[in-house]
Amino acid sequence: MLYSELCNALEKIEKNSMQNYKIKILSELLAKSHEEEIETIVMLCLANVFPVDTQKELGISSHIIAQTISKAFNISKKTVIDDWTKSGDLGTTAMNLCNMRTQTTLFTSAITIRKVFFTLQKFADIDGTKAQGKKIDFLTELLSSADKTEAKFLMRTVIGQLRIGISEGLIKEAIQSAFYSRIYWKSLLTQKRNEKKVFEDILNEKDKKILIEPSIAEFLGKKNKEQFDLFLDANDIKTTTKETIEKTLKKSGFFSKSNNIDLCLVDDVDFGNKLKSTVSDKINHAYQVTNNLALIAKTSQKEGEPGLDKLKMRLFCPIKVMLAQKAKSFEDALEGVGTPAAIEYKYDGIRMQIHKQDDKIQIYTRMLENVTKQFPELAETIMTNVKCDNCVIEGETVGIDRHTGKYIPFQYISRRIKRKYDIDKLVKEIPVVMHIFDITYFEGKSCLNTPFCQRRKIIEKIITPDKCIVLANQITTSSVDEAKSFYNKALEDKQEGVMIKNQNALYVPGSRVGTMLKLKPILDTLDLAIVGAEYGEGKRKGYLSSFLLACRNEQTGDFLVVGKLGTGLKEKEEQGTTFKEISDLIKDDIMTQTNRSVLVSPKIVVEVAFEEIQKSTNYNSGFALRFPRFICLRPDRSINDINTLSDLKKIFQNN
Numbered sequence: 001m002l003y004s005e006l007c008n009a010l011e012k013i014e015k016n017s018m019q020n021y022k023i024k025i026l027s028e029l030l031a032k033s034h035e036e037e038i039e040t041i042v043m044l045c046l047a048n049v050f051p052v053d054t055q056k057e058l059g060i061s062s063h064i065i066a067q068t069i070s071k072a073f074n075i076s077k078k079t080v081i082d083d084w085t086k087s088g089d090l091g092t093t094a095m096n097l098c099n100m101r102t103q104t105t106l107f108t109s110a111i112t113i114r115k116v117f118f119t120l121q122k123f124a125d126i127d128g129t130k131a132q133g134k135k136i137d138f139l140t141e142l143l144s145s146a147d148k149t150e151a152k153f154l155m156r157t158v159i160g161q162l163r164i165g166i167s168e169g170l171i172k173e174a175i176q177s178a179f180y181s182r183i184y185w186k187s188l189l190t191q192k193r194n195e196k197k198v199f200e201d202i203l204n205e206k207d208k209k210i211l212i213e214p215s216i217a218e219f220l221g222k223k224n225k226e227q228f229d230l231f232l233d234a235n236d237i238k239t240t241t242k243e244t245i246e247k248t249l250k251k252s253g254f255f256s257k258s259n260n261i262d263l264c265l266v267d268d269v270d271f272g273n274k275l276k277s278t279v280s281d282k283i284n285h286a287y288q289v290t291n292n293l294a295l296i297a298k299t300s301q302k303e304g305e306p307g308l309d310k311l312k313m314r315l316f317c318p319i320k321v322m323l324a325q326k327a328k329s330f331e332d333a334l335e336g337v338g339t340p341a342a343i344e345y346k347y348d349g350i351r352m353q354i355h356k357q358d359d360k361i362q363i364y365t366r367m368l369e370n371v372t373k374q375f376p377e378l379a380e381t382i383m384t385n386v387k388c389d390n391c392v393i394e395g396e397t398v399g400i401d402r403h404t405g406k407y408i409p410f411q412y413i414s415r416r417i418k419r420k421y422d423i424d425k426l427v428k429e430i431p432v433v434m435h436i437f438d439i440t441y442f443e444g445k446s447c448l449n450t451p452f453c454q455r456r457k458i459i460e461k462i463i464t465p466d467k468c469i470v471l472a473n474q475i476t477t478s479s480v481d482e483a484k485s486f487y488n489k490a491l492e493d494k495q496e497g498v499m500i501k502n503q504n505a506l507y508v509p510g511s512r513v514g515t516m517l518k519l520k521p522i523l524d525t526l527d528l529a530i531v532g533a534e535y536g537e538g539k540r541k542g543y544l545s546s547f548l549l550a551c552r553n554e555q556t557g558d559f560l561v562v563g564k565l566g567t568g569l570k571e572k573e574e575q576g577t578t579f580k581e582i583s584d585l586i587k588d589d590i591m592t593q594t595n596r597s598v599l600v601s602p603k604i605v606v607e608v609a610f611e612e613i614q615k616s617t618n619y620n621s622g623f624a625l626r627f628p629r630f631i632c633l634r635p636d637r638s639i640n641d642i643n644t645l646s647d648l649k650k651i652f653q654n655n
């Protein structure tokens with residue numbers, strides 16, 4: 001497929017905020033994708049060039065991208081930076097400046113999706129002193145042949161953010177719509193006038209096989225209401241009953257690609273939901289166990305439902321972790337999860353998912369980044385002290401003060417995630433202990449559908465505690481008093497609070513579930529991205545300070561400012577994270593400087609405490625944090641993981 005075809009679809013999605021329209025465009029794109037390209041297309045729609053669990057990165061700073069635009073279009077870097085300052089996005093800048101390209105740099109050869117994908121994939125293997133130069137050359141070649149829209153999306157792909165609101169949920173819907181019968185129901189029509197238009201457009205599509213309930217036909221002004229129990233052509237709308245719709249779908253293999261039915265228009269929400277969720281449940285499940293939408297799209301295209309059923313959790317393909325909801329009180333929590341509940345320490349460390357098969361161990365963070373090399377002592381201990389042929393265990397790894405033996409806060413151990421050199425030295429300096437609290441795979445089978453109390457029994461059986469790995473401290477109780485004293489003990493032990501878990505709960509990857517709750521004393525913290533700063537004065541001279549913090553608008557992908565951060569950062573290294581450390585981290589991503597202020601492409605995530613959230617017209621989020629205070633850098637979280645505008649709205653409304 002030509003890259004322009006993908007980019008034109010992305011452009012349409014950017015210009016229209018209606019979810020159904022976005023799904024329609026994406027599903028059309030997937031439906032016409034070639035078998036060998038569909039995975040690439042899905043990945044590019046999510047601005048991914050490498051699978052999530054690989055350590056690979058493009059390794060390009062915003063300034064290198066700006067330099068590439070300047071070189072490819074043969075214009076000055078200043079012109080690029082000036083436009084970037086105005087647009088705030090290098091993709092938009094590439095688009096804006098595309099027409100200034102001079103004849104010498106103008107290529108006419110069309111770029112294909114494969115060419116883009118494989119060129120970018122090569123970046124991960126380019127290193128050495130000339131690496132940046134080579135990357136600029138490769139990118140320049142692509143950019144020189146790109147039209148405006150291609151230039152915009154190419155640059156955004158390199159940055160890792162398309163900024164057009166394509167979520168994983170949207171891709172799942174598009175896969176469903178492209179490869180399985182589409183189900184619509186009437187309330188969708190009556191709620192919004194535009195939806196009716198969508199329906200009418202569908203009915204005008206050629207060569208579609210449609211099942212439709214009589215009342216819908218009437219609603220849409222179609223006169224012909226004959227009973228009909230076979231597939232129908234969209235040009236000849238006829239109707240059939242609920243029972244026949246269900247029977248026909250089942251008979252023809254509801255999920256198989258060749259079921260011959262393109263869509264069903266039904267009357268009520270319940271029936272529509274029932275039909276639709278039969279398909280979406282399968283897709284969701286496949287996503288939970290594979291964490292790979294590209295694979296799901298390919299499987300759906302090739303094999304339909306039977307293919308989805310065959311997708312299973314696999315060792316060394318990490319899954320998304322299950323997340324907890326917040327509890328207000330012990331009373332609420334115990335009532336919420338049901339008693340007796342399992343209560344565990346909530347450790348303040350790095351969440352890890354460890355895959356083991358015979359003598360192979362791989363360690364992944366919550367972001368599914370592979371950190372095996374950084375934690376050699378853990379890998380070694382898991383090898384000897386976890387007795388089974390294969391498993392996936394989960395836990396929280398906490399740092400220990402080597403002099404006192406006491407737990408240390410997250411910010412110290414976070415240094416171990418990013419460290420790529422002198423690892424042995426750091427192993428000695430910051431020893432760790434992993435508190436194992438779950439198992440999701442055991443002896444060749446997934447345990448996602450095994451109740452939590454049984455999963456705990458398995459880890460109790462196979463793990464021999466050692467200085468490096470122990471089981472999470474747990475009690476089971478129905479008593480609020482007992483729960484409270486356990487919580488106090490956790491706080492005395494310098495941990496964050498407790499987790500309260502339903503004993504029969506299944507493991508739901510990637511979901512924030514009501515069967516696992518967290519309770520901690522301090523006011524909640526937010527994970528936010530740094531998008532700007534000001535050069536400091538006095539002791540902070542030469543460094544950036546007063547960092548602009550932003551949350552993410554999950555609809556548009558934009559970063560919206562919520563406040564400025566200065567408190568909590570230090571001047572001296574031995575005191576904690578310094579202004580210098582953050583300045584060094586962001587200096588390559590400074591987009592623009594006006595007097596003392598700089599704007600930065602979002603890349604660095606920080607955890608921040610605050611007193612309250614207020615409405616504010618000072619910032620484009622519409623909110624401002626009162627007294628934000630730096631807690632720590634979050635190298636284990638990506639900018640896609642930060643708190644969203646809706647999170648802020650929720651916190652604001654609850655206070």
Ligand code: AMP
Binds near residue numbers: 437
């Ligand atoms: P939060 O990051 O505040 O949403 O809290 C949830 C996190 O607590 C999980 O993602 C884990 O990393 C961490 N955690 C610490 N101890 C436990 C435990 N015993 N069970 C589950 N999660 C835990």
